[in-house]
Amino acid sequence: MRPPELIKISPVIWELPVSYKTGMRVPARIYATEKLIDQMDSGVFDQVSNVAMLPGIVNYSFCMPDGHWGYGFPIGGVAAMDTDDGVISPGGIGFDINCGMRLMLTSLTYDELKPKLHKLVDKLFNNVPTGVGEKSRYAISKSDFRKVMINGSRWCIENGFGWQEDLLRTEETGCIDGADPSKVSDKAVERGYHQLGTLGSGNHYLEIQVVKRESIFDAKTAESIGIFPDQVVIMFHCGSRGFGHQIATDYLRVFLKAMPEYGISVPDRELACAPFRSGVGQDYFSAMKCAINMSFANRQMIAHQVREVFADVFGVSAIRLSIHQVYDIAHNTAKLEYHDVNGVRKRLLVHRKGSTRAFGPDMEGIPQEYKKTGQPVIIGGSMETGSYLLSGVKSGKQTFYSTTHGSGRVMSRKQARKQFRGKELQMRMEKEGIYTRSVSYGGLAEEAGKAYKNIDDVIDAASMAGISHPIVKFLPVGNIKG
DNA sequence: ATGTAC
Numbered sequence: 001m002r003p004p005e006l007i008k009i010s011p012v013i014w015e016l017p018v019s020y021k022t023g024m025r026v027p028a029r030i031y032a033t034e035k036l037i038d039q040m041d042s043g044v045f046d047q048v049s050n051v052a053m054l055p056g057i058v059n060y061s062f063c064m065p066d067g068h069w070g071y072g073f074p075i076g077g078v079a080a081m082d083t084d085d086g087v088i089s090p091g092g093i094g095f096d097i098n099c100g101m102r103l104m105l106t107s108l109t110y111d112e113l114k115p116k117l118h119k120l121v122d123k124l125f126n127n128v129p130t131g132v133g134e135k136s137r138y139a140i141s142k143s144d145f146r147k148v149m150i151n152g153s154r155w156c157i158e159n160g161f162g163w164q165e166d167l168l169r170t171e172e173t174g175c176i177d178g179a180d181p182s183k184v185s186d187k188a189v190e191r192g193y194h195q196l197g198t199l200g201s202g203n204h205y206l207e208i209q210v211v212k213r214e215s216i217f218d219a220k221t222a223e224s225i226g227i228f229p230d231q232v233v234i235m236f237h238c239g240s241r242g243f244g245h246q247i248a249t250d251y252l253r254v255f256l257k258a259m260p261e262y263g264i265s266v267p268d269r270e271l272a273c274a275p276f277r278s279g280v281g282q283d284y285f286s287a288m289k290c291a292i293n294m295s296f297a298n299r300q301m302i303a304h305q306v307r308e309v310f311a312d313v314f315g316v317s318a319i320r321l322s323i324h325q326v327y328d329i330a331h332n333t334a335k336l337e338y339h340d341v342n343g344v345r346k347r348l349l350v351h352r353k354g355s356t357r358a359f360g361p362d363m364e365g366i367p368q369e370y371k372k373t374g375q376p377v378i379i380g381g382s383m384e385t386g387s388y389l390l391s392g393v394k395s396g397k398q399t400f401y402s403t404t405h406g407s408g409r410v411m412s413r414k415q416a417r418k419q420f421r422g423k424e425l426q427m428r429m430e431k432e433g434i435y436t437r438s439v440s441y442g443g444l445a446e447e448a449g450k451a452y453k454n455i456d457d458v459i460d461a462a463s464m465a466g467i468s469h470p471i472v473k474f475l476p477v478g479n480i481k482g
Numbered sequence: 483a484t485g486t487a488c
Contacts, residue, residue, distance in 0.1 A: 071483090096483040133485055191485070202483055245484045332483090 001042045006030075012065075012465040016049050023267065024052040028061040031399070033461045036065050039410050039453055043069025044076075050267045051079050056086020056276070058341055058348060062399055064355050065461035066408030066453060071095065072270030075354035078402040080339065081276060083347050087264065088281045089273035090255065090288075092351030094332035095248045097288055098295030099239030100171075101329055101356075101378035101405075102303060103389060105225075106310065107322035108232040110210045110477070120313045121208065121435050121478040128206060128305050129198040131439035131482040136196045138301065145193035145294075149181045152293030153328075156300040161197075163325075166300060168367055170328040171357070174296040176335075180286035185250050188287075192243025192294060197301030199238050201439065201482025203406075203447055205383060206236040206302070208478035215473035221373050221391065222472050225326055233474055234306055234323070235387055237380045237406075238298060239332065244291035251284040276349055285334075292333060299328055326389070327367075327376035331356045331405035337365075339400055350400050358392035358403040358468045366392075377468050379459065380406050383436065383479045384429060384449030388459050388470060395466035403468040404459070407452035416451040417442055436479045443482060 007015045009029070014037055016028040028048040030037065044067050051073050052061035058080045067076030072091025079092050113120070129135060140148070148155045153174025156162050167173045181189075199206060213229035216222050227233075240247075255272040258280050259265070264273065274281040303325065307318035314321060334351040341348075350357075359366050359375040366375040374391035381387045385407070392401055411419070422441025425448055429436055438444040462468045 094483075099483070200483075201486095204483080239483075242484060249484090 002037055003045050012461050016045065021049050024049055026052050026057050026060050028052045030063040030067065031461060031465050031467065032065045033457060036453060036457055036461055040067060041069050044074045047072065047074040048077065050271060051077060051092070053267055054079065054081070054087055054089065054271065054273060055264060056082040058082055062402065064402070064404040065458045066354070066404045066406050068408050070353065072268055073353045076404065076408060077351070077353045078355045078399055079351045080348040080400045081351065083276050083336065083349050086276055086349060087273035088276045088285055088334060088349060089271060089351065090248045090252050090284065091270050091272065092353050093288065093334050094353045095245045096239035096332055097244030097248060097291035098330045099332040100295065100299065101235065101237050101331070101380055102299045103326040103378045104234040104303060104306065105227065105322065105324050105326060106232045106234065109230045110232060113208070113232045116313050117208070117435055117478055120309065121437055121480060123309045123313055124206060124306065125437035125480040127309050128302055128480065130480055132201045134198050135194045136198055138197055140193055140196055142189060142193050145189060146181050148196065148297045149184065149290035149293055150179050151175050152296040153300040156297050156304065161304040162300050166303065166325045169325045170296060171330055174300060174328070176289050176292045178286060179289035179293050181290055183283045183287040184247060184290050188243055188246035188250065191246050192241065195241040195243060196298055197305055198241060198298065199236070199302065199482060200241055201443060204238040205479055205481035207383065207476050209233050209235055209387060209474035209476050211472060212475055215475070217470045217472060224373065226324065227472055235378065235380060235474065236299070236302060238302065240291040240295035240298065243294050247287050247291050251287065254280050288334070292330065296328065327378060329356055329376065329378055337400070340397070348400070352402055354405045355402045356405045357401060358390070358396050359401050360392045360394040360396050374469065377403055379404060381455035382407050382449040382452040383447055383476055383481070384434065385455050386473050386475045388455065389472050390459070390462070390468040390470050393466060393469050396468065399467050404462045407455045407458055409451060410453050411451040413446040416446045416448055420445040420448040434476050434479060436481070438481045447481065
């Protein structure tokens with residue numbers, strides 16, 4: 001359903017000019033192949049051009065190749081705002097603040113895993129709380145949770161839930177500066193303090209994956225990261241649970257009320273925003289950072305539980321099994337970054353909603369060990385089709401160093417439930433060598449591979465456009481989900 | 483995504 005006004009800039013870049021809609025301050029750019037652009041719902045074109053109307057937006061309103069309709073902004077949306085006269089918008093970050101991915105390696109080969117796969121997946125399913133409303137296995141007081149809001153993953157490491165090196169291999173070393181718990185409602189704390197180390201539901205999952213020799217695209221980089229053929233790896237996807245959700249809800253309400261006071265009008269209530277420099281804008285920014293830190297800590301606690309389960313099932317310590325983390329990266333955030341805009345270095349608030357930061361080689365803010373290769377980008381595909389590790393590249397400058405975050409839905413959850421049967425899907429996957437455990441069959445059906453775009457198409461588009469570089473593809477063999 | 487509705 002592409003609009004006739006859509007201009008093809010290159011085989012993988014499409015533009016809606018400012019003339020497309022009254023009020024657009026910048027053009028909108030969608031990264032997609034012909035095939036992917038035709039798979040995008042009309043909501044993408046509508047929303048990406050709405051975002052182009054927001055005050056202070058710089059260069060373009062972007063949508064990544066996995067883009068689809070979302071709350072206000074498209075999922076796959078990127079919008080960099082001028083920090084002097086621009087806005088901050090919860091819809092540009094997502095309800096699940098710091099939803100993100102973590103990738104961990106093992107020294108195990110697929111043959112070593114096979115006899116224990118069922119036991120491993122069952123034990124992960126029993127140990128990592130999975131599903132809506134599930135609570136943490138750890139008793140964490142509200143005063144400890146306050147420390148988590150401020151210190152993120154660092155709190156976990158200090159309390160024995162992980163390894164020091166995990167911090168170095170986490171975006172922001174697992175703790176973003178400037179989190180202020182006084183800006184977070186009691187209700188959010190009430191929902192969040194017992195959610196550390198829980199997976200959640202929907203498309204949140206934990207997967208055991210295998211490296212196929214033929215799916216290593218950049219052997220040199222893969223080897224330098226510690227990846228080898230037939231290796232077993234662990235990937236998971238989750239965020240800040242009810243905690244971040246409540247913070248987003250709280251501030252959307254505040255912003256809706258504040259907008260007229262600042263003279264801001266938006267084409268869609270879901271684009272509620274406030275000037276970044278305003279009191280409420282800064283309050284949300286500081287509260288959102290608490291959710292960013294909570295989410296890093298959540299994934300750290302899951303990583304800890306994963307190591308425990310592996311050690312238990314294989315009867316060898318996690319250190320002996322070399323369960324080292326590759327990286328942990330968010331795909332739902334707004335962050336202050338310095339970028340070159342028409343030759344001038346400017347401080348921007350980069351909203352990435354279902355989009356992954358992909359800093360190129362030598363850039364500040366990526367771990368020393370990845371300075372040469374570029375920042376690792378972890379892409380979760382559907383549970384049937386596989387996932388990717390990419391790296392950031394120099395030419396990522398065009399999108400403020402942002403790329404895709406996953407496959408992107410082509411079918412609504414409702415539609416998927418109608419079209420697929422969870423039980424059948426589980427049996428078919430089992431036959432294909434993928435053992436899944438899920439809280440509900442309906443939930444499983446929503447995540448069917450065919451409900452998503454083809455992950456290879458999405459990665460090809462991102463690669464062709466020069467916004468990230470494929471290193472390796474992983475194939476799923478075990479999966480737990482909410 | 484979410485104690486799937488304020």
